[in-house]
Amino acid sequence: MARKMLIDGELNKSNEEEAHYDFDLFVIGAGSGGVRAARFSAQYGAKVGICELPFHPISSEELGGVGGTCVIRGCVPKKILVYGASFGPELEDARKYGWELNEKINFNWKNLLHKKTEEIIRLNGIYKRLLSNAGVKLYEGEGKVVGPNEVEVTQLDGTKLCYSAKHILIATGSRSHRLDIPGQELAITSDEALSLDELPKHAVILGGGYIAVEFASIWRGMGAMVDLCFRKELPLRGFDDEMRAVVARNLEGRGINMHPGTTLTKLVKTAEGIKVLTDHGEEIVADVVLFATGRLPNTKRLNLEAVGVELDKTGAIKVDEYSCTNIPSIWAVGDVTNRVNLTPVALMEGTCFSKTVFGQQHSKPDYNCVPCAVFCIPPLSVVGLSEEQAREQAEGDILIFTSTFNPMKNTISGRQEKTIMKLVVDAETDKVLGASMCGPDAPEIIQGIAIALKCGATKAQFDSTVGIHPSAAEEFVTMRTVTRRIPKAKTNL
Ligand code: NDP
Numbered sequence: 001m002a003r004k005m006l007i008d009g010e011l012n013k014s015n016e017e018e019a020h021y022d023f024d025l026f027v028i029g030a031g032s033g034g035v036r037a038a039r040f041s042a043q044y045g046a047k048v049g050i051c052e053l054p055f056h057p058i059s060s061e062e063l064g065g066v067g068g069t070c071v072i073r074g075c076v077p078k079k080i081l082v083y084g085a086s087f088g089p090e091l092e093d094a095r096k097y098g099w100e101l102n103e104k105i106n107f108n109w110k111n112l113l114h115k116k117t118e119e120i121i122r123l124n125g126i127y128k129r130l131l132s133n134a135g136v137k138l139y140e141g142e143g144k145v146v147g148p149n150e151v152e153v154t155q156l157d158g159t160k161l162c163y164s165a166k167h168i169l170i171a172t173g174s175r176s177h178r179l180d181i182p183g184q185e186l187a188i189t190s191d192e193a194l195s196l197d198e199l200p201k202h203a204v205i206l207g208g209g210y211i212a213v214e215f216a217s218i219w220r221g222m223g224a225m226v227d228l229c230f231r232k233e234l235p236l237r238g239f240d241d242e243m244r245a246v247v248a249r250n251l252e253g254r255g256i257n258m259h260p261g262t263t264l265t266k267l268v269k270t271a272e273g274i275k276v277l278t279d280h281g282e283e284i285v286a287d288v289v290l291f292a293t294g295r296l297p298n299t300k301r302l303n304l305e306a307v308g309v310e311l312d313k314t315g316a317i318k319v320d321e322y323s324c325t326n327i328p329s330i331w332a333v334g335d336v337t338n339r340v341n342l343t344p345v346a347l348m349e350g351t352c353f354s355k356t357v358f359g360q361q362h363s364k365p366d367y368n369c370v371p372c373a374v375f376c377i378p379p380l381s382v383v384g385l386s387e388e389q390a391r392e393q394a395e396g397d398i399l400i401f402t403s404t405f406n407p408m409k410n411t412i413s414g415r416q417e418k419t420i421m422k423l424v425v426d427a428e429t430d431k432v433l434g435a436s437m438c439g440p441d442a443p444e445i446i447q448g449i450a451i452a453l454k455c456g457a458t459k460a461q462f463d464s465t466v467g468i469h470p471s472a473a474e475e476f477v478t479m480r481t482v483t484r485r486i487p488k489a490k491t492n493l
Helices: 015-019 032-043 068-073 075-096 109-133 210-221 241-253 343-358 387-393 408-413 442-454 459-463 473-477
Strands: 023-028 048-052 137-147 150-155 160-170 174-176 202-206 225-229 257-259 264-269 274-278 283-286 288-291 295-297 330-332 372-374 380-384 398-405 419-426 432-438 484-486
Touching (some): 023 137, 023 343, 032 109, 109 137, 210 288, 387 398, 387 432
Parallel strands (some): 023 048, 048 137
Antiparallel strands (some): 380 432
């Protein structure tokens, strides 16, 4: 997009004109991207305001809260539940390690829920303090854009505040999306799933993405019966096919009923629970039905069309490589732009925005080698190209190295669950193009591998790195034999 950005220090407005604005920057949305951009901009000397709806720790009706989705109803509470769910199977494994757990061990969902809520309240407070310590003025209310340099904040009591700002940053994230089928009101989304009054006895989950497989693992780990329905043959479309198959096998191995090639057609309330009908004519009765069918950008109530901010067909804000919209004074970062929808990416985009606009350093977010993890149990983590992406994109032959092994811990516990690792290597340059792992601690291991890939490491450099023994991670530096060689794609000939 070739358009003029409004960057401080570049467009030399006179001091009188500068003084005309209430703020140098007003941010709508205090999630990961918004808080990062607000704080960093303030640290560069900008006068910054930010608005966000107040956080209600119990109700899932109000979707606000400083900290945003990640902290309030996403990554953080989810990870707490993943930890909680992991103890059940771990305790089973512990018996083989000599632990005599004679008494029946009970899981108390309400206890964990209470602890989780306490932690979220604590983090919400920390985020507020981060803002105030940076000198950012927080307004608790819903923001909308009323002009290229004007925002309106509606507080809970209905009072409307209007402010002018030289720059407006939209960082309103995304929200859960509900499938439009009869009885859809009986289903919940991840917002409610994180705060259910009771642990489900039997849950049906629709979707095969991050949220679906993570909640399947959480609820199954806590002892619930789980049916996972997804429309492809394997869950986690977009990830390496071999890894997807391993995830599917592991979920099944842990007792989740897998329904590939399946979607839901109707939900009916019955005396026994929610009757779930699938497109294969199956009927499952469950007490909880979770829709995990993706999220949509939060642009609806921002009044963007009125000021001419361009949206794409999904409703996401269109931005250039510096996160600037088609209106030079309006910018957007994070899920609301639907680029790479991950918290650390929103942080990167927020940082680059601040540097570009207030730090006198033009900075573009770099989407190369963004690692990510799916916190199913055991987790999957990847960085760089999958085997399928390498087949499509690579200029020459590709070498695939894989290692599948029984983690040492399982030798004693007897758990039948293999760890798999994969490296995708350019045959000509020896550069490692992608790495993936499904197994315990995969995200912790892949984070380090991501640094190597970002530095352009070659397979020879992996091989010359001394391993840590005994660990699973050492397999990444001891994969000597090529599993298969994939010739240059025909389209590249
Ligand atoms: P995803 O985009 O990951 O997955 C959506 C799933 O819903 C896919 O399996 C998709 O199937 C399926 N689906 C979509 N529409 C329909 C439909 N009409 N009928 C049946 N199935 C449908 O979304 P999630 O909701 O799981 O997560 C949202 C986003 O949140 C993720 O993209 C990710 O960015 C972020 N997130 C990240 C996490 C992490 O980093 N660990 C954790 C949780 C969320 P198909 O593949 O066939 O299209």
